Amino acid sequence: MTSSAPEVERTAPRGRLESEFRAKRDAGRKLLVPYITGGYPGWQDAIRAAAANGADAVEIGVPFSDPVMDGPVIQQASQHALELGTTPHSVLQEIPGLDVEIPLAVMTYYNLVHHPGVTRFAADLVRSGVCAAILPDLPLEESAPWCGAADAAGVETVMLAAPTAPDDRLPRVVERCRGFVYSVGLLGVTGERSSLAATATALAARIKLVTDMPVLVGVGVSDAPQAYEATRVADGVIQGASVVRRLMEGGPDSVGDYVAEVRAAIDAS
Amino acid sequence: MTTTEPPTATTTRDSLLDPPDATGRFGDFGGRFVPETLIPAIEELEASFVDAWADEAFRGDLDRVLREYAGRPSMLTECHNLGDQLGLQLVLKREDLNHTGSHKINNVLGQALLAKRMGKTRLVAETGAGQHGVATATAAALLNLECKVYMGAVDVERQALNVFRMQLLGAEVEAVHSGSRTLKDAVNEAMRDWVATVERTHYCLGSVMGPHPYPWMVRQFHRVIGAEAHAQFAEQFGGLPDVVVACVGGGSNAMGIFSGFVDDRSVRLVGVEPAGGAATGRGTPGVVHGMHSYLMQDEVGQVEEAESISAGLDYPGVGPEHAYLHAIGRAEYPAVNDAEVVEGFQLLSRTEGIIPALECAHAVAWIAREAPTMQGQTVLMNLSGRGDKDVGQMMDVLGDQLGT
Numbered sequence: 184m185t186s187s188a189p190e191v192e193r194t195a196p197r198g199r200l201e202s203e204f205r206a207k208r209d210a211g212r213k214l215l216v217p218y219i220t221g222g223y224p225g226w227q228d229a230i231r232a233a234a235a236n237g238a239d240a241v242e243i244g245v246p247f248s249d250p251v252m253d254g255p256v257i258q259q260a261s262q263h264a265l266e267l268g269t270t271p272h273s274v275l276q277e278i279p280g281l282d283v284e285i286p287l288a289v290m291t292y293y294n295l296v297h298h299p300g301v302t303r304f305a306a307d308l309v310r311s312g313v314c315a316a317i318l319p320d321l322p323l324e325e326s327a328p329w330c331g332a333a334d335a336a337g338v339e340t341v342m343l344a345a346p347t348a349p350d351d352r353l354p355r356v357v358e359r360c361r362g363f364v365y366s367v368g369l370l371g372v373t374g375e376r377s378s379l380a381a382t383a384t385a386l387a388a389r390i391k392l393v394t395d396m397p398v399l400v401g402v403g404v405s406d407a408p409q410a411y412e413a414t415r416v417a418d419g420v421i422q423g424a425s426v427v428r429r430l431m432e433g434g435p436d437s438v439g440d441y442v443a444e445v446r447a448a449i450d451a452s
Numbered sequence: 453m454t455t456t457e458p459p460t461a462t463t464t465r466d467s468l469l470d471p472p473d474a475t476g477r478f479g480d481f482g483g484r485f486v487p488e489t490l491i492p493a494i495e496e497l498e499a500s501f502v503d504a505w506a507d508e509a510f511r512g513d514l515d516r517v518l519r520e521y522a523g524r525p526s527m528l529t530e531c532h533n534l535g536d537q538l539g540l541q542l543v544l545k546r547e548d549l550n551h552t553g554s555h556k557i558n559n560v561l562g563q564a565l566l567a568k569r570m571g572k573t574r575l576v577a578e579t580g581a582g583q584h585g586v587a588t589a590t591a592a593a594l595l596n597l598e599c600k601v602y603m604g605a606v607d608v609e610r611q612a613l614n615v616f617r618m619q620l621l622g623a624e625v626e627a628v629h630s631g632s633r634t635l636k637d638a639v640n641e642a643m644r645d646w647v648a649t650v651e652r653t654h655y656c657l658g659s660v661m662g663p664h665p666y667p668w669m670v671r672q673f674h675r676v677i678g679a680e681a682h683a684q685f686a687e688q689f690g691g692l693p694d695v696v697v698a699c700v701g702g703g704s705n706a707m708g709i710f711s712g713f714v715d716d717r718s719v720r721l722v723g724v725e726p727a728g729g730a731a732t733g734r735g736t737p738g739v740v741h742g743m744h745s746y747l748m749q750d751e752v753g754q755v756e757e758a759e760s761i762s763a764g765l766d767y768p769g770v771g772p773e774h775a776y777l778h779a780i781g782r783a784e785y786p787a788v789n790d791a792e793v794v795e796g797f798q799l800l801s802r803t804e805g806i807i808p809a810l811e812c813a814h815a816v817a818w819i820a821r822e823a824p825t826m827q828g829q830t831v832l833m834n835l836s837g838r839g840d841k842d843v844g845q846m847m848d849v850l851g852d853q854l855g856t
Contacts, residue, residue, distance in 0.1 A: 251487065254644070255630075262630065265754065270752045293485055294753045294755070297744075298752060319488075320742075322485070324475065324483075324491070325484065325485055343488040344488065345487070345489035345491075346489070347491075348492065349492060352492070367488065369648075370489060370648050370649070370650060370651070371647055372647055
């Protein structure tokens with residue numbers, strides 16, 4: 184490890200997601216995490232296709248009625264999945280059958296965690312083999328009940344760090360982070376943009392000054408060239424709307440092709 | 453639950469008007485469940501509001517604009533005809549007579565002045581019936597701020613007149629086609645806009661809801677309703693009313709008038725919800741739109757669509773301070789159905805020559821229904837808006853019956 188950044192003291196061992204990501208990062212690999220909306224037709228095969236084409240983990244969206252951090256594409260996919268009767272339970276119970284080797288994370292909104300209760304939700308994730316959770320409407324200030332339950336159950340909670348965070352806030356967010364740091368690429372919600380915002384690499388660079396955890400850029404990383412650009416600074420990227428759009432337009436194979444394309448781009452040195 | 457019962461939860465707050473705790477909670481309710489991107493913005497907003505609220509110059513500016521522009525103070529009107537008919541003394545707080553036709557102007561003038569003070573150049577707002585959108589567009593025009601209003605596509609259709617009003621005032625109105633295409637989706641879209649434009653934009657939230665500091669700040673801006681009503685009632689009628697009634701969607705007009713009486717424990721506080729959007733009465737605790745409060749949700753936690761004849765009350769949640777007042781037993785939150793509301797709408801129009809907003813017709817309907825249990829009592833109702841905006845909709849409902 185070459186970074187001089189302070190290491191967070193922990194009593195618990197690192198989770199699977201963070202261990203694997205650190206090992207791959209330290210071996211020189213850039214990390215790729217596609218997002219797939221759970222319950223959208225073909226979502227299981229899309230995850231398998233992503234895993235087979237170079238994804239290092241998959242973020243599975245559990246659809247919520249009011250997805251405030253999502254732009255039109257993921258909103259539409261979520262709404263369609265909900266109309267088909269998708270529930271947190273229907274998504275989670277399918278996950279063991281996916282039979283993929285890479286770690287899986289769940290992304291959803293806090294009410295779906297709060298409603299069953301934090302302890303039960305954490306246990307449900309563990310039972311389905313999910314190793315991490317991303318809750319974009321649960322900021323640091325409100326995170327204690329969930330993080331306590333997640334830590335106890337061994338679920339890694341990925342926190343988001345935003346371009347608006349002042350310097351004194353970033354270390355506090357990073358300290359509560361498990362798995363990797365989700366570096367929000369721009370001011371805005373998920374969705375594709377024609378170019379990578381300058382904030383994307385600027386924030387990733389700021390975060391890397393305060394941690395040696397893997398730092399991945401998500402929100403507004405919209406294609407292979409942008410993923411390449413982001414990974415010149417960050418350790419990896421999360422690809423959301425660009426993946427979900429391909430699932431909606433071309434099905435799971437289209438997701439596999441796209442993941443392979445991004446993989447090739449970020450592997451280029 | 454009757455109002456004579458003592459509070460069912462203990463409170464360490466000296467006055468129920470004290471600010472929420474450091475986490476932005478009234479008891480268990482409130483908080484700030486927003487994307488990380490917005491945390492610095494709501495912290496800045498809280499600090500700016502605290503600073504402004506303590507600044508005599510800011511308060512002076514606000515008082516002046518409320519007086520000279522919005523037309524405050526609004527008067528109290530005793531309804532002798534309807535009161536006699538119902539067997540009680542009925543007094544209305546006339547927020548319907550404010551500029552733009554509702555109580556909403558109190559809050560938007562406060563927030564728009566605050567936005568200017570913070571150096572913001574743009575306001576975004578959500579609107580249901582359009583009253584808050586019109587008020588925000590008005591304040592933006594007055595204070596030379598850019599303005600964009602998000603409105604559910606369903607509401608755009610049923611409130612076409614208010615859409616045109618906003619456009620006339622120079623605001624851009626965007627129809628929201630996601631989700632249930634009503635107020636809750638307009639809130640989501642306004643928040644998404646704010647996440648993307650936070651550096652120059654202030655989100656002018658229209659009710660006592662959302663992340664801290666909004667529920668508290670919006671209540672403070674509406675306290676003028678309760679403060680005036682308290683003093684006016686004492687002067688015109690002596691003492692205190694027995695019952696204070698207001699309609700509740702998010703709950704801003706109700707918090708406004710409740711605030712004048714909440715520490716007078718003898719006064720019964722009643723917030724009337726629509727049967728199809730009774731978050732406090734029928735909802736369960738949940739988290740949406742930045743707050744922990746009562747919420748209408750399904751068995752897994754998906755937020756349900758509220759349904760009411762009144763677009764302004766079509767909201768599946770409720771402000772966290774109402775959730776708190778409900779939890780400690782200080783206020784009660786009964787529901788009325790659409791048929792009762794249509795009756796209430798006509799009742800006040802015919803007996804008093806005052807056409808209420810459909811929102812306020814909920815309060816009228818509850819008073820009419822419960823009058824037998826309140827014989828001889830004094831009932832103060834917040835008439836939070838006028839019904840002009842609803843006349844077109846009511847023509848469809850009542851046209852034939854009125855025998856034109």
